[in-house]
Amino acid sequence: MATTGRPRDARVDAAILDATRAILARDGYAGLTMDAVAEQAGIGKAAIYRRHATKQEMVFAAVIHEAELPVRPDTGSLAGDLTALVQEIVDHLTGPAASAAVLGLLADLGPDSALGARFRERFVTRELADIEALLDRAVERGELPPPPSRPDATTVHALVTGPVFAFLYLQRTPPDGLPERLGPLIAGALTVTEGPPGP
Amino acid sequence: MATTGRPRDARVDAAILDATRAILARDGYAGLTMDAVAEQAGIGKAAIYRRHATKQEMVFAAVIHEAELPVRPDTGSLAGDLTALVQEIVDHLTGPAASAAVLGLLADLGPDSALGARFRERFVTRELADIEALLDRAVERGELPPPPSRPDATTVHALVTGPVFAFLYLQRTPPDGLPERLGPLIAGALTVTEGPPGP
Amino acid sequence: MATTGRPRDARVDAAILDATRAILARDGYAGLTMDAVAEQAGIGKAAIYRRHATKQEMVFAAVIHEAELPVRPDTGSLAGDLTALVQEIVDHLTGPAASAAVLGLLADLGPDSALGARFRERFVTRELADIEALLDRAVERGELPPPPSRPDATTVHALVTGPVFAFLYLQRTPPDGLPERLGPLIAGALTVTEGPPGP
Amino acid sequence: MATTGRPRDARVDAAILDATRAILARDGYAGLTMDAVAEQAGIGKAAIYRRHATKQEMVFAAVIHEAELPVRPDTGSLAGDLTALVQEIVDHLTGPAASAAVLGLLADLGPDSALGARFRERFVTRELADIEALLDRAVERGELPPPPSRPDATTVHALVTGPVFAFLYLQRTPPDGLPERLGPLIAGALTVTEGPPGP
DNA sequence: AACTAATCGAGACGGTACGTCCGGTCTTGCA
DNA sequence: TGCAAGACCGGACGTACCGTCTCGATTAGTT
Numbered sequence: 001m002a003t004t005g006r007p008r009d010a011r012v013d014a015a016i017l018d019a020t021r022a023i024l025a026r027d028g029y030a031g032l033t034m035d036a037v038a039e040q041a042g043i044g045k046a047a048i049y050r051r052h053a054t055k056q057e058m059v060f061a062a063v064i065h066e067a068e069l070p071v072r073p074d075t076g077s078l079a080g081d082l083t084a085l086v087q088e089i090v091d092h093l094t095g096p097a098a099s100a101a102v103l104g105l106l107a108d109l110g111p112d113s114a115l116g117a118r119f120r121e122r123f124v125t126r127e128l129a130d131i132e133a134l135l136d137r138a139v140e141r142g143e144l145p146p147p148p149s150r151p152d153a154t155t156v157h158a159l160v161t162g163p164v165f166a167f168l169y170l171q172r173t174p175p176d177g178l179p180e181r182l183g184p185l186i187a188g189a190l191t192v193t194e195g196p197p198g199p
Numbered sequence: 200m201a202t203t204g205r206p207r208d209a210r211v212d213a214a215i216l217d218a219t220r221a222i223l224a225r226d227g228y229a230g231l232t233m234d235a236v237a238e239q240a241g242i243g244k245a246a247i248y249r250r251h252a253t254k255q256e257m258v259f260a261a262v263i264h265e266a267e268l269p270v271r272p273d274t275g276s277l278a279g280d281l282t283a284l285v286q287e288i289v290d291h292l293t294g295p296a297a298s299a300a301v302l303g304l305l306a307d308l309g310p311d312s313a314l315g316a317r318f319r320e321r322f323v324t325r326e327l328a329d330i331e332a333l334l335d336r337a338v339e340r341g342e343l344p345p346p347p348s349r350p351d352a353t354t355v356h357a358l359v360t361g362p363v364f365a366f367l368y369l370q371r372t373p374p375d376g377l378p379e380r381l382g383p384l385i386a387g388a389l390t391v392t393e394g395p396p397g398p
Numbered sequence: 399m400a401t402t403g404r405p406r407d408a409r410v411d412a413a414i415l416d417a418t419r420a421i422l423a424r425d426g427y428a429g430l431t432m433d434a435v436a437e438q439a440g441i442g443k444a445a446i447y448r449r450h451a452t453k454q455e456m457v458f459a460a461v462i463h464e465a466e467l468p469v470r471p472d473t474g475s476l477a478g479d480l481t482a483l484v485q486e487i488v489d490h491l492t493g494p495a496a497s498a499a500v501l502g503l504l505a506d507l508g509p510d511s512a513l514g515a516r517f518r519e520r521f522v523t524r525e526l527a528d529i530e531a532l533l534d535r536a537v538e539r540g541e542l543p544p545p546p547s548r549p550d551a552t553t554v555h556a557l558v559t560g561p562v563f564a565f566l567y568l569q570r571t572p573p574d575g576l577p578e579r580l581g582p583l584i585a586g587a588l589t590v591t592e593g594p595p596g597p
Numbered sequence: 598m599a600t601t602g603r604p605r606d607a608r609v610d611a612a613i614l615d616a617t618r619a620i621l622a623r624d625g626y627a628g629l630t631m632d633a634v635a636e637q638a639g640i641g642k643a644a645i646y647r648r649h650a651t652k653q654e655m656v657f658a659a660v661i662h663e664a665e666l667p668v669r670p671d672t673g674s675l676a677g678d679l680t681a682l683v684q685e686i687v688d689h690l691t692g693p694a695a696s697a698a699v700l701g702l703l704a705d706l707g708p709d710s711a712l713g714a715r716f717r718e719r720f721v722t723r724e725l726a727d728i729e730a731l732l733d734r735a736v737e738r739g740e741l742p743p744p745p746s747r748p749d750a751t752t753v754h755a756l757v758t759g760p761v762f763a764f765l766y767l768q769r770t771p772p773d774g775l776p777e778r779l780g781p782l783i784a785g786a787l788t789v790t791e792g793p794p795g796p
Numbered sequence: 797a798a799c800t801a802a803t804c805g806a807g808a809c810g811g812t813a814c815g816t817c818c819g820g821t822c823t824t825g826c827a
Numbered sequence: 828t829g830c831a832a833g834a835c836c837g838g839a840c841g842t843a844c845c846g847t848c849t850c851g852a853t854t855a856g857t858t
Binding site: 631642646652 | 819823827
């Protein structure tokens with residue numbers, strides 16, 4: 001049915017996402033308006049809706065999808081690897097656009113939407129693979145027992161991302177030095193699941 | 200200035216909060232409308248705004264403020280106390296109305312609003328006192344070193360509430376057995392703050 | 399179902415219709431925007447749609463329905479009565495709002511709509527009664543034969559309004575002196591249907 | 598500047614005008630969309646705008662310009678000539694496309710546009726020449742006095758087209774037998790311009 | 797018993813954002 | 828250069844929601 005036609009203008013794609021991020025940083029998620037995005041981007045609203053079915057999709061694309069996940073090198077220890085992981089999550093969530101958007105997005109998505117699934121795929125599933133590798137390295141180093149005693153990747157994910165969320169969005173604590181404090185703490189939680197190491 | 204006039208009808212107070220919870224459970228936070236609450240409660244919108252200045256205040260009152268915080272008994276161990284604390288938070292957040300409202304509320308409140316401060320007072324400050332007592336008990340038992348080496352209450356709060364948020368709202372994992380798994384894990388994190396056990 | 403509630407504000411009704419007429423006079427029917435009406439009237443769009451289901455209904459109410467039909471006195475002759483009738487139609491159609499709206503309204507209405515029927519009721523049916531009386535007076539004076547030879551009221555209506563439309567909207571001729579010229583002409587058409595009056 | 602290049606496809610011209618007429622007949626003037634015309638014609642929108650500067654121009658071309666004006670023979674009497682003229686106008690305006698378009702076009706054109714002038718040229722100026730001839734023939738026959746007493750062509754034009762418009766678009770009367778009734782009536786109006794027959 | 801004053805359900809109010817649609821222009825690749 | 832396809836900007840559409848205001852009708856407490 002669709003043959004060729006005029007192709008989408010890549011500059012328009014970029015302008016939409018840039019404007020979305022700028023407005024998020026300036027006015028927050030609640031102050032983000034489709035008309036404002038269109039005006040700031042210098043485009044028509046139809047150009048937005050041609051690309052993003054809903055406001056949530058657009059914000060997701062601007063804030064979550066665009067962010068490139070960096071490689072996670074082996075730091076030589078479980079605590080170091082976890083510190084690096086926390087650092088990365090903190091970096092993600094403290095950007096001006098992301099910090100304004102994440103909660104609103106999470107709230108709007110709900111448990112059942114298709115976009116909610118994609119959101120979780122990005123924020124959960126994809127991290128889980130990295131965490132799995134991180135844990136395997138710790139087992140090789142002897143820091144953790146081999147499976148099935150080895151801690152669950154899902155649990156580690158919750159232990160890593162959860163406190164970051166709590167610090168940033170519940171307590172609204174500034175994130176300075178957070179990774180360095182959280183990383184070893186979580187490593188401690190994982191290495192001694194059967195009680196404190198007595199002599 | 201204010202003499203007497205007709206007193207407020209307590210049944211209206213209850214009807215508003217009940218309707219709010221019912222609609223939250225049925226339609227979620229995004230589907231919650233002031234007109235819908237009024238209709239479902241069989242009252243006028245003015246009666247709502249006479250009691251709650253904004254939609255967020257109303258939801259806060261219906262979901263957060265109403266819930267009575269239980270007493271937290273001494274379970275005899277740090278891990279037990281933490282398990283009980285996690286259990287209570289999980290209970291709070293898994294009710295049909297609360298689970299629908301918390302994220303939306305958190306997003307709408309933002310870092311600066313007065314209601315945001317009250318929300319945090321409920322969810323953070325008030326918990327901090329209990330956590331402080333919980334930690335003191337652990338010091339007395341010899342499970343933790345005395346201050347200043349004793350872990351920070353804010354950190355413990357983040358370690359406790361954070362993973363619960365992560366499981367419920369990021370991973371959308373069912374909360375079965377969560378407290379029993381999380382409690383000891385966090386206790387482990389606190390008892391070995393000086394790094395993993397040596398070789 | 400509907401009990402009392404706050405009654406509609408009559409000043410809002412008037413503001414809407416006034417704004418409609420002002421914008422019609424300034425920007426024409428094509429330039430008439432619901433947003434512009436709302437802004438000019440200093441009200442919200444919802445207040446308009448609460449009263450008028452469509453733009454056409456609103457224009458109809460502003461331009462057609464409001465106009466009060468004057469009484470039509472007996473001028474003593476068929477030609478005089480017809481001249482007065484033409485004069486009145488010309489007056490109706492040369493107002494700044496009406497002249498801008500009538501054609502657009504007529505076009506938008508179409509043959510089948512309910513509003514089209516109301517439009518015709520105003521512009522046709524209601525005139526027909528007056529024309530009937532006018533013709534009866536002419537029969538009494540002996541200017542016209544009694545029924546069934548007496549001309550049809552529908553035909554007279556078309557002979558009266560048609561040329562006015564043609565002058566105003568097809569030829570765009572200024573309406574100066576139109577009634578004085580058209581009235582006797584139509585009277586002539588009616589009095590000699592069987593050919594010119596020969597001696 | 599303009600060289601040659603690929604010549605325009607005459608089948609495209611026809612497809613556009615056919616589609617325009619079909620959609621006008623099916624959906625009316627208000628339902629006529631440029632995209633719909635392009636799709637129905639199986640062509641691109643650019644091909645339309647290469648031929649017609651605006652939607653109005655296109656409709657004008659499809660409905661007004663295409664119609665070829667027939668020759669108007671001498672019927673031997675003023676009433677006969679006028680009947681034939683009315684018949685022709687009725688024929689023009691009762692086609693499914695024309696009847697849907699004329700009012701909308703007239704409304705969109707307004708008094709000042711260039712296309713409005715062309716519309717009037719077709720519907721007024723061009724008829725005026727024929728009416729002039731028609732009147733001259735009547736003068737030769739002795740049915741009318743010679744100029745300057747002879748009726749004005751513009752007036753005759755309004756007397757002829759006006760009632761047809763009124764019957765078709767105001768009253769929405771079926772046009773059966775209209776020319777036969779209107780022709781003699783207008784002839785009567787013209788022959789007795791000095792008032793009703795005395796006693 | 798009359799008065800006062802705040803409440804009640806109902807719903808209109810101004811403002812603002814939504815997502816859709818259309819007119820007229822521009823840009824692809826193909827012919 | 829023409830052509831089909833379709834993206835582009837601008838702007839109006841009619842709907843929905845928030846928080847406020849205004850009715851007439853209660854419902855106490857105060858005179």
